[in-house]
Amino acid sequence: MVSQAVEREGGNATLSEPAPRPLLAFREVCAGYGGADILHDVSFEVPEGGLTCVVGPNGAGKSTLLGTVSGIVRTRRGELLFRGEPLRKANPRDRLDRGIVQVPQNHSLFREMTVRENVELGGFVLRDRALVRQRYEQIAETMPVVAQRAKDKAGSLSGGQQRLIEFARCLMLDPVLVVLDEPSMGLDPRTRKTVFDTVRTLHKSGRTVLLVEQNARAGLRLATHGVVLENGRVRLEGSGREVLEHPEIGALFLGGEVPRNVGPSGGNDDA
């Protein structure tokens, strides 16, 4: 069922099947730093309740794309619609309030603080202390590592455990849209699997997930929807499976035979 994936030539292709209602929609988004645009007329939709995985080579603009969602990168032209409403004027705090929560890149925990303190910090914008406690208890119930290591200093946990605590912290805001930038980066294969399992659980618990993953194969396997970004443009989109099975994309980005740090994938280590 490769044929339903949509290849972009000139950026005006449409999906062959009606997509579920989008939670987030990129409409010809242009964004960048200084004088130059990094994203060029990026259009795609993040279906509500889905897990959308964006893949592409290093430097393609994936993190920049996520920056336009969390509000740290300005959308210069085009528009981002969240539940149909423009996000352009919303600052990062407004976006948090709407339920758009990005898990920061790794090493974002306070190492000298306990796991519990770190998780509770995720609720820093919540005024209601009882709500903070209640959310913490719920999270500790569903994520064993939180309960088991609650009193330990975050810095004493392994890299993979710390990543899970970062996920737990973002759950304090009961996010509608969870934005993840390469959560498996720097982890050994076994820990990576735990992290992917947790991403799956996040999604299964009813949250919409927007995931960027360098381990493209593993990311797309989890995904309901896949997007390939190349040089700041959407090259292909479709179901996770369609993108995964697309022959050209497979050869370019997902090939297990592609040597590390060689070729367009910039080193895909998910062989």
Ligand SMILES: Nc1ncnc2c1ncn2[C@@H]1O[C@H](COP(=O)(O)OP(=O)(O)O)[C@@H](O)[C@H]1O
């Ligand atoms: N803060 C920044 N200032 C200027 N250029 C940046 C900044 N962040 C990223 N870039 C540039 O934008 C391009 C896309 O980067 P990025 O979005 O991080 O790609 P990816 O996440 O796909 O690897 C790269 O050429 C990078 O050098």
Ligand SMILES: [Mg+2]
């Ligand atoms: Mg990046």
